[in-house]
Amino acid sequence: MKLKILLLSLVTIVTLNAGDFIIKTSNNSVGNTIANIKKIVKSKGMSVFGIVNHQANAKSVGLKMPEAQVIIFGNPKLGTKIMKKDIRAALDLPIKILVYKDNHGHTKIEYLNPKILGNRYNLKGFPVLGKMSHALDAITTKAGM
Secondary structure: OHHHHHHHHHHHHHHHOOOOEEEEEEOOOHHHHHHHHHHHHHHOOOEEEEEEEHHHHHHHOOOOOOOEEEEEEEOHHHHHHHHHHOHHHHHOOOEEEEEEEOOOOOEEEEEEOHHHHHHHOOOOOOHHHHHHHHHHHHHHHHHHO
16 A cells, blocks of 8 residues: 555656656556556547557568557547637647657656646636546556556
């Protein structure tokens, strides 16, 4: 239990200092973390629109790169509210989470801080962004454990 609290504290510290991007460390492989995110997202009634395997795509053209996958998903009820407020937000929606191996072999989970959408588009103080922040935090924390 103490280890779990310590891990959550470290995740919170990294999250608070991340700025435009939220970065967490996963205790799982890239593939398992993506599978966990997919399972969690679907269980919450959201749609998974796709998974991009950048390592596999690089390999298909004879190039090498570390493991990196992006899962693309969303909730049309929330996303539509955001895009109705400022259609340009469609450039950042649906949500994307990058899961990759860093230079030290650790699995990282990274996504754009939803507060940035408020700054980037005409969405400051829009309550849906708070819901999005909480959902992404919960999804990524659970997926990485």
